[in-house]
Amino acid sequence: MATPTLDRFLSSIADLVKDRDGARLQDFLQLEPPLPDIYQHMSAELRQRYPTGPKETELLRRCEALVPRSKGAPWGAFSTFMKLYFTFLRDVNVDNLLETYDLLKGLLNQCVLALGDSQMGVVVLPTVLYLSKVLAKLAMGLDRRPELIAHLLRLEGRSNQEEAAEKVTLVEKSANVVREAFIKCLTDRSGTPGVHGKPEGRRIGIYLMANLCLKLLFQCGKLRNAEQMFASISAQSPPLTHFPASQRVTYLYYLGRYLFSNNLFHPARIALQASYDQCHHQAINQKRAILTYLIPCNIIMGRFPSSHLLQRPEAEGLADRFLPICRLITRGDYIAFREHLTVGPDTEWLARKGILLQLRNRCEILVWRSLARKVFIHGGFHGDPQGQAQRGPPPFLYLNRLEAAVRWIQSQHAQSQAGFFTPRLQPDSQAGQTAHGSQIIYKAPDWDFEGVDELEAQEAVASPALLEKYADYLSPDSFFDAQGQPQMNAPGNLVDGPPAADYQQYELDPYANPTPGEDGKPTPMMRELESILASLLTQGLMRGYLTHKNPRLAIPGARLRGAVPTGFPNVWQTIQARESEDDNVPGWVQPPSATALAGGGRVVNLAGARPVGVQ
Template sequence: MATVLDQFLAGIAELVKTRDGAKLQDYLQIEPPLPEIYAQMINELRQNYPASKDAELQRRCEGLVPRSKGGSSWSAFPVFMKLYFAFLRDVNVENLLETYNLLKGLLNQCIIALGDSQMGVIVLPTVLYLSKVMAKLAMGLDRRPELIAHLLRMEGRSDEENMEKVTLVEQSANVVREAFIKCLTDRSGTPGPHGKPEGRRIGIYLMANLCLKLLFQCGKLRNAEQMFASISAQSPPLAHFPASQRVTYLHYLGRYLFWNNLFFPAMLALEAAYDQCHRQGLNQKRVILTYLIPCNIIMGRFPSAALLQRPEAQGLAERFIPICRLIARGDYIAFREHLAVDSPATEWFARKGILLALRNRCEILVWRSLARKVFIYAGFHGDSGPQAQRGPPPFLYLNKLEAAVRWLQAQHAQPSSGTTGSEIIFKSPDRDFAGIKGYEVDGGPQSKYDDYINPDSFFDEHGVAQENPTGELVDGNFETDFSDYELDPYADRLGDETPTPMMREIESILASLLSQGLMRGYLTHRNPRFAIPGARIRGPLPTGFPNVWQTIYARESEDDSVPGWVLPPSAYPFGGIGGPAAGAAGGGRVVNLKGARPAGAGP
């Protein structure tokens, strides 16, 4: 009478013969609770094939694959099957770390079996299944490290310095990446952007998505860079894959680009993921919007009321609307306080990984709004009379903007100047330097030139560092008049009025806005002003303060390709040459110049 193990092996052999990978994956279950028949097979394995008989067990597994003159045509598969039976026989689910290590070894061998050019595709569903189980276990342990802390100590891995935290999740990502490479480098069918997914290549985005999920979980996004580069060079177009794979991949790609401050391509990827997501996938859509909305806010496009009223946007309005209002208000202090480390709103943004991008990239928009409001109420908008063409262009005296900044500081009870920070960026004094106010030197000269003529240390004429503990004058006489050597960019201005430090900071901020194209015009340093030439046709506001989103879109859309997103060749100008997939086989990066004539040579 045939045992359960005999019947199981016969079933596996038939599935290999018929190349039924999906049914094979159904057979090779490992997640508890397993059906009763597996419990019977495990008892048979423990009785007839203990660990001492692993060689005999492998010989039985070698009969599962067709044989050729040189032996087994797929030698990696019997080894995998032996490890599978050993896993069922030996696993102790109470020891989670041991379970993880056994599972990782089993998956590694399955990936080796996947690498066979003829038969490997049969185990692709099994590789994906085992990868998901390992990922689930690794992420669960990552959230509750106390479950395996004692096991790590027993292995001598408790030393924090030596562990340098290659976590179980990162280890899992490295294993899954190997499966991804096996799928990506399969040469069956037509390679490159002209091909369609065949053979193991149907698993490219299945494995990529799982690997990206693990990398995002452990915060090792830099490790994804090579994945996206390889996909751009070797993958078939993303459009050839199922919608679920497309949406998941574009979501992770968009978040990766957002993390790298590539906001426009990130917006394109996230927007495509949102548009292609199933209408009933509300949770998935909400996750995508969590990154798509701040991506647009940074580029000056606020979410509409209609978008925020959709079911998938529930709860997002209370997160993002206050930021939009603060940007429009132009209150840079309230904006900083809202996104400060100790703000109640900060935790959610930090957990989603969007806090720093919002805080660092949106403040320049706040300053633009403040400058625009001051110009509306206190600026010169141009002469509308018959002498308009001869009159000065619209302008704003920057001392009025300075007055508005000081008024904001007064509203928030912040001093206009402090001992720490700058006129605009006020910082609380560092407790490590409490009590240090000003610059005092006992027994030596005190002036703003002390750093030059009375330093603590200096380099002599031979370039050798010398200490100066006695406070000896190093360079020149203290009585020397250094006024002719003033390192002040405004020293040559006419008049006695010297710009305040705040005015210099305001000029720097406006210069940044001008260089980014978010304001248009020029600055004058003498009697500081912001002028808006060429405003007669469109008016001073549209000319000097162009729409932020339209400005950024016009600049960024000149190249709307998204790194890591492979489109069909027809989607690129000139048949895809120069697009993201350029460089793939047949993609156009390598040109054969054999037999080419010199330039100018006749036919």
């Protein structure tokens, strides 16, 4: 049976392989519907001339003729790939998406094997990229709508098998295949290896495959699998500057997101800023995606977005997301801040983008800094302006004023809950009224201790049940009196009186149940505030020292610059100065510096060197 369309197609493929024209080869090997009529005719000829069965051997022999003969080993992987391509066209049923995915994944696997050939593999690099994109598109589409293949999974029994083992999604399976192609490109030995080389041969596809693999890993939430990719790129890849701008921008975007998710905000900001600066000015959507992570990265480091930035076209809609957070940080209202970033409709977008937890956990310390700064400005001692030349006490703040401000914030939120139209309860406003646990952050009592207060109220009366349970303690048969003499207690009287008696004079914990303002003991809230301020001092976000007797925050060395600039330095400048000591970004391969090329600036000691020729 004649196959004129297939014959012409095979002849064209053979010429392209001979000319090593990978770009046109990829144009010929189309898969996505709707396909041109020539592919429909070729599929019909394949079904008639080479149906499933023994005839496929003959089809494989025809595909083997596509590879030019050479002195080296035959390129058998490409012949098998072409045979699988034709069988895909012959057998694919787009109505069965799961079967289509399996066929496409097998086809890509074989194409990656063909890519591994050291001589001819580079010819199929564009095809590998094309097939990877098609597979990624199908996998991500099915991941967003799993109901399309749920019935197929049940028919094949896969759902029951995956219940016992860790579930591997279609997107993750696709990422594993693309990772193999990335490894083939990265380990190509053509040209100069390492940071001194330029992309040649299959190495031109390093970042093409890496970007696609990272996209899939971010889609399925398997960021840990990207760690090895970045380590391999740092060790073996040519510098990123040798690759096209589109690949650089995409790679730095995913690298910045990965570093951001691992709380490495300084290198993440460098990568995201470089991605934003190199992105084309007309790529509005891409620049908006970069700003979605660059802005919160800067906020965490104390740098708020400017009005000029938020007015740009790529920042449309981002002001509504981030400006309320900046205002709450500046205000110093920690309860309102925590309430704003509570999981709900308002924060669903932040959670979906993967930036909610970082903003909530890392920015709250900035809220406390703002509150301490405001209290110091309005209620602290700033020094004697008349006697700056004389020796005097440094500026200081009594911490009981900060405690009063915290209790005032709690009272304000408690009063707002008294209204009839209260949308949501703010439990942190009740934290200062609890007898146990934190006085700042409300935590629900552990169920193991549920009813403790009621139990103590019951035990205030010496009931028969209480005596039966604690008789050996409350009314022992004998005891030692205050002079240390043994006494018998035959009647079984209560030795220490009723259980409600005052035992505070025997309390072993000096900070148990203190009364604010009495006996000079600090309150639990004061101890918590001391811990918060100590954390700010340790991080360099505040400067000074704490005194625990008559608790104060003292700010020495404020005569020249003033109390506020000295005690509360600029957050962004402080963090930037500390982190900029090492601007190395893991995963970003930079060209070697001139110093490194010259030997790293090492100093050689020639004091003991001998003249030439002297033994």
